[in-house]
Amino acid sequence: MHTDTERCVRAVQSKDARFDGWFFTAVVTTRIYCRPSCPVVPPKAENMTFYPSAAACQQAGFRACKRCRPDSSPGSPEWNQRADLVARAMRLIGDGVVDREGVTGLAARLGYSTRQVERQLRAELGAGPLALARAQRAQTARLLIETTTLPMADIAFAAGFASIRTFNDTVREVFALSPGELRARAPKRLPSGRNATPPVTPPATAGGTLTLRLPFRAPLNPDNLFGHLIATAVPGVEEWRDGAYRRTLGLPHGHGIVALTPHPDHIACRLSLTDPRDLTLAISRCRRMLDLDADPAAVDGQLRDDPLLAPLVDKAPGRRVPRTVDEAEFAVRAVLGQQVSTAAARTHAARLVTAHGRPVEDPEGGLTHLFPAPRELAALDPETLALPRSRRATLMTLVQHLADGSLRLGPESDWDETRARLTELPGFGPWTVEVIAMRALGDPDAFLPSDLGIRRAAQELGLPHTPAALTARAAAWRPWRAYAVQYLWATDAHPINVIPA
Structure with a gap:
């Protein structure tokens, strides 16, 4: 976008926060770079130049604005789509x-x-x-x-x-x-202006706990986002407590515990780490799990073009796709959830955690374990799993491929190539592959036309409800079909769509 000078100038002159993170404005007269929504008086158009990243601004000799703090703007949605x-x-x-x-x-x-x-x-x-x-x-x-x-x-x-x-x-x-x-x-000169929320609360450190604000592009509807995480939470690894979703994090240098609380203009994040070197990764994974770098204007704008989806979008705009902090963990949980209820899937996952997860100490008392890593699960005796024999084979094949590195699920994954690799594994049908693509790989166009909830919602809305016909109709929603899934799921009264009181 930074090459479209006219559009960038309009965004800066209107202080449009929707473009924060999409590009950065460098002012040639002051040698300072800003986010588009910087609250200061916009410079003359001839004095602006635009860059795609903060690093490019710094490479060109520009310093970060002390007022709008461009380094703390939401990440570019480009990298997640x-x-x-x-x-x-x-x-x-x-x-x-x-x-x-x-x-x-x-x-x-x-x-x-x-x-x-x-x-x-x-x-x-x-x-x-x-x-x-x-x-x-x-x-x-x-x-x-x-x-x-x-x-x-x-x-x-x-x-x-x-x-x-x-x-x-x-x-x-x-x-x-x-x-x-x-x-x-630090306590002064926090950003001001629409959506320019400060990235942190007043300085607070207690027992190694950091308190931060995670910014996002408004609007954000937290209902399905947090509702899904809470309804599927694995006991000991995740919980909902005092208005916050809490979970344990396995990290390269140790582990952490995070508490995430939705607010109208930010997500409050309390993060406790055994090693501060893991801070960057922990924040990145929490942002990815909550889909905070999404561009709701682009997503909702396209989905509104479908007259049958438009009322759902208008009723509750800004739905995000609930994702994960650990791709391998989610893949294991997706297999455990095949053809069983949400409650049964949680029970199966909790048994794995209790038997094979690494214990952690939680000062607040509710969290007890890290979710077991693939190498830990690959060593278990499949006969100890209270699963049908075919699903045991599916699970063990998955964790063995993850443990030996022949299957990689992570930020580096090529979505189509990984789909193909998953499809080759026994017991991996289209639903399992697509739910992993949507929530673990982060593909914004992942689609679940065979999902019972999606088919039921489609029928109620007057959309085609057979998988082939619905897939054909959904072509107009690309590349945001994973977001359409969230709007369709939200028509149901399932607990995944509600944050507990």
């Missing part, structure tokens, strides 16, 4: 892969050479993987500086910097303030 090399690379960089594994590790996960990855990222984003990861490290550092009392040396290490000097130089270059000055300013 595509499965090409650049989009998959950006999802991996968002997960901190470059910091943990380097550019060679990033390229290896994608199946390309480092030169190919560098070339394509520079061509589309104006910056290579190191610069993109550096911009993210700066954002993580700012978050820790402003929301914790950690010593600066600990923050530098946790944010992924190799040295204190690099940390200090980067913070000064990106924000035009020293780390100490950033901390001193």
Whole structure:
């Protein structure tokens, strides 16, 4: 979008927050870059230039605006609606892969050479993987500086910097303030203006717990999003408590516990980590699970073009697709949920957790385990599973392929290729493959025409309700069919559509 100068100028002049994260505005006279909704008086059009990423702005010598804090805007929805090399690379960089594994590790996960990855990222984003990861490290550092009392040396290490000097130089270059000055300013100058919510609450650290605000593009309807997570919650791993969805997180350097509470203009996030180096990944996974980088204007606008869907969209706009913090976990749970009720699926998952999950301590008392990893499940005796024999075979084949790496479900996955790999496994029909594509892989166009709830909703609305006919009609909803599924599911009185009082 950043190449459409006229459209970008209009968005900046109207302070349109819907475009935050889509592009960044750099002001050539001040050498500052902003989000489109920056509350200051817009510069003259001839003084604006536009970039696709914060990293590209920084590469060009621009500093982040101290007023609108462009580094804390919602992520670009572009990376969650595509499965090409650049989009998959950006999802991996968002997960901190470059910091943990380097550019060679990033390229290896994608199946390309480092030169190919560098070339394509520079061509589309104006910056290579190191610069993109550096911009993210700066954002993580700012978050820790402003929301914790950690010593600066600990923050530098946790944010992924190799040295204190690099940390200090980067913070000064990106924000035009020293780390100490950033901390001193933290309670002041929070963003203002429509939808420009501050990324954090006033600094709060208690027992290693961070309190953050996760921004999103309005509107966001939390009913089906949180309702689905709560209704399918696995005891010991997930719970709904005091208005918050809480769950355990398995992370590269340790584990965490997160509590997520919906608010009209942000998601409140309380995050406790055993190792602060996992902060970037934990935030990225929580945002992905709640689909917070979606563009509801684009999604709802297209679905409204169907006169039979339009009333559903108008009644409750901004529905998101509930996803997952762990793709392998969701795939296992999808198999456990084949042809059984939601309650039965939870029971099967809870048994696996109790028998094979790693115990964790929860100061609030409700969470007890991490969901077992594929390598832990691959070692179990299938005869101990209270499942039909065919489903045992399906589950064991899945976890063995996940454990040995022959099947990878993650941000780097090519959606169509992964569908094909899943289809080859015994017991994987279209419904299981598509629900994994929708909720684990994050494909916004995943579709479940054979789902009983979808067929029932389609019939009630006057839509075709046989799988073939409904698929043909749904072609007009592409590439947002996964969102259409959420609107169709919402016509039912199932608990997945309601947040408990």
